[in-house]
Amino acid sequence: TQGYKPPAYWDKIQSFNALDIPVIANGEIWNIEHAQNCMTQAGTPHLMLGRGAVTRPDLVAQVDNDTEKSTNSVENTATLLWQDLIAHQIKFLEGEAKNDVVLVGRYKQWLGMLTKGYAEAQTVWEGIKREKNKAVIISALQASVRN
16 A cells, blocks of 8 residues: 555546546645646546645645636635634634643644645744643744744
8 A cells, every 4th residue: 555655646546537426536735736737647626635735724725716717717826824824723722622732732743734834834843842831832823923
């Protein structure tokens, strides 16, 4: 089995289009170019985004807008800036949890993924990777948009 290791063999998906079922392609889609290549090679407009959408939460909207552009000549691009993502991160950290240690751990896991899509996340990650206090982490997030 291939697991989560690249490359993704999108072209192998194309033969399933002969079946009378919706075919959904996925694997190693990290940006709009990957999405376009996947749809072309797989021969399907249907995608499932996984880790790429965790790394860039705006990837779904970017793919959707790109598809609309090619059919409707829409010229807008959906981009979620780091400062726009801060409120979502704080909401996650302030959410209900039985165990703050687990919550902080899950948040750091998410932040680690965000470092692949946002340079600002790397700076925050370096500052809080050993931190266990939610309030300190929230302060670091807020400071990342003031600097």
